[in-house]
Amino acid sequence: MIETVLDYASWASILGGLFFMVVGTIGVLRLPDVFTRLHAAGMTDTMGAGLLILGMSFQTVVGIMHGETSYWSVLIRLVFVYAFLMFTSPISTHALARAAIVSGLEPWTNDHEDDA
Amino acid sequence: MLRAVGLGAILLTFWLLLSGHYTPLLIGFGVGSTALVVFLSMRMDVIDHEGVPIHISTRLLLYIPWIMKEIVVANIAVAKVILDPRLPISPRLVTFHGSPKTDLGRVVYANSITLTPGTITIGVSGQEYLIHALSAADLDSNEQDEMDARCTQVAEG
Numbered sequence: 001m002i003e004t005v006l007d008y009a010s011w012a013s014i015l016g017g018l019f020f021m022v023v024g025t026i027g028v029l030r031l032p033d034v035f036t037r038l039h040a041a042g043m044t045d046t047m048g049a050g051l052l053i054l055g056m057s058f059q060t061v062v063g064i065m066h067g068e069t070s071y072w073s074v075l076i077r078l079v080f081v082y083a084f085l086m087f088t089s090p091i092s093t094h095a096l097a098r099a100a101i102v103s104g105l106e107p108w109t110n111d112h113e114d115d116a
Numbered sequence: 117m118l119r120a121v122g123l124g125a126i127l128l129t130f131w132l133l134l135s136g137h138y139t140p141l142l143i144g145f146g147v148g149s150t151a152l153v154v155f156l157s158m159r160m161d162v163i164d165h166e167g168v169p170i171h172i173s174t175r176l177l178l179y180i181p182w183i184m185k186e187i188v189v190a191n192i193a194v195a196k197v198i199l200d201p202r203l204p205i206s207p208r209l210v211t212f213h214g215s216p217k218t219d220l221g222r223v224v225y226a227n228s229i230t231l232t233p234g235t236i237t238i239g240v241s242g243q244e245y246l247i248h249a250l251s252a253a254d255l256d257s258n259e260q261d262e263m264d265a266r267c268t269q270v271a272e273g
Contacts, residue, residue: 046187090226090227
């Protein structure tokens with residue numbers, strides 16, 4: 001019973017992660033400049049990767065309940081992968097944004113449309 | 117010294133968790149590489165309140181659930197903007213004043229701002245944060261004040 005619930009939760013998380021990956025990609029394509037695109041790219045490695053890893057973690061819990069003790073180490077690794085992402089993703093985003101601003105790129109705005 | 121011991125304990129635990137092979141030889145390799153890394157870190161003089169910030173670990177763990185919730189809320193908001201056919205964005209650069217006074221607190225705050233989609237920290241100088249926001253709605257000042265207060269509390273107690 002609880003395994004079925006975990007399996008459904010796992011699939012819901014993986015599909016949710018895929019959804020945010022796809023939306024992040026659409027955002028990278030639709031948005032106008034590097035700064036706005038970074039917001040979309042940020043979605044893929046916070047929510048997209050996060051939900052995918054959560055879904056995989058549910059799968060390992062199901063495996064552990066079936067007596068596969070080696071799945072514990074998989075679960076631990078998944079947690080570490082997400083922890084590292086939480087520290088590295090904002091730094092790489094910041095480095096890109098900073099490089100863009102330092103090299104003189106003006107952020108795209110639509111303020112002139114608001115004024116009209 | 118306490119920080120060096122803490123770093124060694126964290127690295128050794130990390131090795132043991134990832135290794136999965138508990139034979140004397142491989143545990144010996146783990147102890148050896150841990151000792152080498154701690155020794156090199158001491159020689160490089162990077163074991164301080166910034167290099168090994170174990171004094172904030174409990175408060176940082178308590179901060180994680182809140183920042184996760186913020187990440188989810190912000191992601192849904194940005195997803196709605198991207199999927200909206202009109203693409204209702206109004207990107208802008210703004211400067212915030214943040215209260216963290218230590219470098220560690222500034223890093224926690226700046227990274228928290230970047231982690232929540234919709235806002236990116238471009239630069240920090242003193243206590244002024246240059247932020248790029250995807251739309252004006254991402255700049256809810258109540259939410260930023262709460263994040264500011266929580267980050268200050270995490271890093272500075």
